[in-house]
Amino acid sequence: xxxxxxDTPEEAVADVSDGxxxxxxxxxxxxxxxxxxxxxxxxxxxxxxxFSNNCGVDDHGLGIxxxxxxxxxxxxxxxxxxxxxxxQYLSGELEVELTPQGTLAERLRAGGAGIPAFFTPxxxxxxxxxxxxxxxxxxxxxxxxxxxxKETRQFGDKRYVLELGITADFALxxxxxxxxxxxxxxxxxxxxxxxxxxxxxxxxxxQVEELVPAGxxxxxxxxxxxxxxxxxxxxxxxxxxxxxxxxxxxxxxTR
Numbered sequence: 001x002x003x004x005x006x007d008t009p010e011e012a013v014a015d016v017s018d019g020x021x022x023x024x025x026x027x028x029x030x031x032x033x034x035x036x037x038x039x040x041x042x043x044x045x046x047x048x049x050x051f052s053n054n055c056g057v058d059d060h061g062l063g064i065x066x067x068x069x070x071x072x073x074x075x076x077x078x079x080x081x082x083x084x085x086x087x088q089y090l091s092g093e094l095e096v097e098l099t100p101q102g103t104l105a106e107r108l109r110a111g112g113a114g115i116p117a118f119f120t121p122x123x124x125x126x127x128x129x130x131x132x133x134x135x136x137x138x139x140x141x142x143x144x145x146x147x148x149x150k151e152t153r154q155f156g157d158k159r160y161v162l163e164l165g166i167t168a169d170f171a172l173x174x175x176x177x178x179x180x181x182x183x184x185x186x187x188x189x190x191x192x193x194x195x196x197x198x199x200x201x202x203x204x205x206x207q208v209e210e211l212v213p214a215g216x217x218x219x220x221x222x223x224x225x226x227x228x229x230x231x232x233x234x235x236x237x238x239x240x241x242x243x244x245x246x247x248x249x250x251x252x253x254t255r
Contacts (some may be wrong), residue, residue: 004182004226005211006233009039012205016045016170019072023108023166024052024062025173025197028080031190032061033172035207035235040172046070051166051200053104053193054078055085066094075166077101092137092144100128103163105196110165112199112228119153119160129161171201174238175224178208179217182226195224205231209238 006012013036016022026032037056040048041064048071055074056063063082065071073095079085088094099107100122110118127133131149138144151162173194176187184206186194198204211234 003180004230004232005180006231009035009207009233009235010042012036012207012231012233013039013043013170013172016040016043018045019047019049020045020170021049021168022051023168023171023197023200024050025171025190025194026061027053027189027192029057029061030188030240031174031186031192031194032056033174033205033207034061034238035233036172036174036205037061037064041065041068041070044070047072049073049075051075051104051108051168051197053101054080055082057081058084069093073097075099075104077104090137090141092139095136095145097135097147098133099163103128104166105193107163107166108193108196108200111167112196112201113165115165117162117164119155119162121158121160124152124159124161166200168201169203171197171199171204173198173204173206175206175208177210177212177217178206178229178232178234179212179214179226180232181214182206182229182232183214183217183222184208184224184226184229185217185221186223191223198224198228201228203230204228205233207233207235209236210234 050071066084075097089096103122123129129150131147133147134143136145152159175184177185206229
């Protein structure tokens with residue numbers, strides 16, 4: 001096996017083609033693979049299908065790809081702070097599959113573990129299981145494509161809905177530290193979706209703030225083993241963005 005290490009994000013994503021499916025790590029703006037996303041945006045690749053907890057904000061993260069109309073479909077659990085995401089969805093320009101957050105996490109993990117489907121109680125008795133959620137709107141605001149009903153089954157005294165595991169052509173993730181064998185260490189909240197997205201990718205590309213030689217990381221500290229990572233690129237310390245800054249006024253404050 002050749003070296004997993006790439007010199008630049010642009011080289012690491014060079015073979016991502018139009019119509020690719022991509023699992024993207026990160027939680028809000030925490031731990032998102034921003035350098036890899038920018039490289040994809042600069043490449044001009046389009047018609048992408050993305051699996052991610054959310055879709056960044058208007059000018060950062062996956063929001064950059066959205067604004068450039070490079071994404072065709074998104075499977076996510078949260079529209080959040082991205083006004084362009086909401087606008088494209090409601091105007092019929094973007095297909096969106098909203099799914100419960102825990103279900104999305106398990107779908108990614110299951111796909112990476114080779115599990116094609118699983119049953120969960122989340123969504124039973126709601127449109128998540130019964131179908132009818134708007135996946136794509138028409139320009140006039142009507143529903144052009146709705147989610148289908150899913151199989152449900154009773155286990156004991158409780159009903160469960162069948163959810164499919166997710167696999168993607170590529171996965172893009174951000175890690176605090178990685179070694180040249182692809183072993184990764186994530187920082188705090190970045191653990192929420194990055195390892196799961198990485199597992200789901202057939203080709204997983206990791207941007208790391210610090211790249212170290214293989215064997216440098218204590219095996220007990222490894223969050224994701226290198227077997228799940230095919231490419232790695234060092235991008236340096238990440239600029240930590242805040243989605244919504246809220247501060248209180250100092251007027252009238254007392255010590």
